[in-house]
Amino acid sequence: MEELFKTDLSINVIISISISSFLIGILGGFVGLALGTIRLPILLLLGIDPRIAAGTNIITSTISSFFGTIRHIQEKNVKKQIIIFMGLPAITGALLGAYFAPYVPSDFLIFSAGLLVFWQGVEFVLLSKNKDNKMSNAFGVKDKNSQGIFSRNRIIAESSAGLSIGLIGGAVGLILGSIRLPAIIRILKIDPRLAAGSNLFIGFFMGIAGLIGHAFHGNVNYFLVLIMGSGAGIGSYIGANFTTKVSINTFFFILGIVLSCVGIVLLSRPFF
Numbered sequence: 001m002e003e004l005f006k007t008d009l010s011i012n013v014i015i016s017i018s019i020s021s022f023l024i025g026i027l028g029g030f031v032g033l034a035l036g037t038i039r040l041p042i043l044l045l046l047g048i049d050p051r052i053a054a055g056t057n058i059i060t061s062t063i064s065s066f067f068g069t070i071r072h073i074q075e076k077n078v079k080k081q082i083i084i085f086m087g088l089p090a091i092t093g094a095l096l097g098a099y100f101a102p103y104v105p106s107d108f109l110i111f112s113a114g115l116l117v118f119w120q121g122v123e124f125v126l127l128s129k130n131k132d133n134k135m136s137n138a139f140g141v142k143d144k145n146s147q148g149i150f151s152r153n154r155i156i157a158e159s160s161a162g163l164s165i166g167l168i169g170g171a172v173g174l175i176l177g178s179i180r181l182p183a184i185i186r187i188l189k190i191d192p193r194l195a196a197g198s199n200l201f202i203g204f205f206m207g208i209a210g211l212i213g214h215a216f217h218g219n220v221n222y223f224l225v226l227i228m229g230s231g232a233g234i235g236s237y238i239g240a241n242f243t244t245k246v247s248i249n250t251f252f253f254i255l256g257i258v259l260s261c262v263g264i265v266l267l268s269r270p271f272f
Contacts, residue, residue, distance in 0.1 A: 009223075009224075017043070017046065017224065017227060017228055018228070018231050020042050021060065021227070021229075021230075021231035021235070022232065022235040024039050024064075024232065025068075025235025025239065026235040026236070027254075028064055028200075028239060029067070029071065029238065029239025030239035030243055031181075031196055031239075031243075031255045031258050032072070032197055032199045033178055033199070033200070033262075034175055034203045034207065035064075035262070036057045036058060036175060037178065037262045037265050037266060038261065039061070040053060040054065041265055041269075048221070052221050056225055056228065058207055059207070060224075060225060060228040060229050061203065062207030063225075063229035063232055064229070064232035064233055065204035065207055065236070066204050067232075068200045068237060068240045069200050069201045069240075070237065070240075071237045071240035072198075072200055072243065073201075075240065075243065075244055077193055077196065078201050079198045081150050082148075082158075082195070082198035082199075083201055085159050085162070086162040086180065086184060086198075087198075087201070087202035089159045089166060090202055091166060091202075091209055092163060093162065093164065093165065093166020093167040093168075093170060094166040094169050094170035094175075095166075096166075096170060097167040097171040098171070104171040106171060107269075110269050111266070113168060113174075113266050114264070114267035114268075114269070115263070115267065116179060117179060117259050118262075118264060118266075118267065120182045120259050121256045121262070122260060124252045124256030125252070125253055125256030125260065126256075127252050128249045128250070128252035128256060129249075146189055147194070148188040148189060149188060149189045150188065154187055154189075158187045158188060162180070165183065175203050175206045175207060177202070177203045178258075180199055181195055192248065192252070193243050193248075193251060200236075
C-alpha cells in the first residue's frame with residue numbers, strides 16, 4: 001500500500017499542483033465543468049509523464065465532479081431528465097468512442113472541438129453584456145428560471161447530441177462537458193444553472209467510464225490523485241455554492257471566459 005503513495009516529486013511541484021487543483025476545482029464547481037482540459041496541460045508543463053497525467057487527471061475530474069455534484073444536488077441544480085436523456089447516451093457514446101479510438105484522427109477532432117468551444121465561449125461573453133438579462137436572444141430561454149422543455153423532438157435531439165459528444169470524447173480521451181453544457185441549454189431551453197449542475201453530474205459518470213480503462217493499464221499516480229483529488233473535490237464543492245447566488249449575466253460572463261480558455265487549450269493541443 002505504501003508503494004502506491006510514494007513520490008519523487010519536488011515540494012514546489014506538489015504545492016503548485018495542489019493550489020492549481022483547488023482553484024480549478026472552485027471554478028469548475030461553479031460553472032458545472034470538470035475542467036480536466038485545463039488541469040492536464042498544467043501537469044504536462046510540470047513534467048508529469050503524459051500517460052500518467054491523463055489517467056490521474058481523469059480520476060481527479062471524477063472526484064471533482066462528485067463533490068461538486070453533491071452540492072448541486074443540495075442546491076436543487078440537478079435535473080433527472082437531463083441525466084437520463086443526455087447522460088446515458090453520452091456514457092454509451094464514450095464507451096463506443098474509446099473502443100474505436102485507434103481508427104479516429106484524434107487531432108482533427110480535438111481541433112474541431114476547440115473551435116466550437118471557443119466560439120461558444122465568445123458567444124456567452126457577448127450575451128453577458130445584455131443588460132436586459134434576457135436569454136431568449138441567443139438560446140430561446142424566455143424565463144431565467146426555466147425548468148426546460150422536454151418535448152419528444154427535443155428529447156431526441158438531446159439524446160443524439162449526448163451520444164455524438166460522447167463518441168468524440170471517448171475517441172479523444174476527454175469528457176467534453178464544455179460542449180455538452182451549451183447543448184443542454186440550447187436544446188432544452190433550460191436555466192443555465194440547472195444545466196451546469198446536471199452537466200457536472202453527467203461528468204462524474206463519464207469520468208468513471210474513463211477511469212476504469214486508465215486504472216486497468218496502470219496509468220495512475222495515486223499520490224497525485226490524493227493531493228489533486230483533495231484540492232479539486234473541496235474546491236468544486238465550494239464553487240458549486242455560488243452557482244445560484246449570482247446573476248445570469250455574471251454566470252454567462254464567467255462561463256464564457258472559461259469556455260474560451262478551454263477552447264484555446266484544445267486548439268493548441270494538436271500542435272504539442
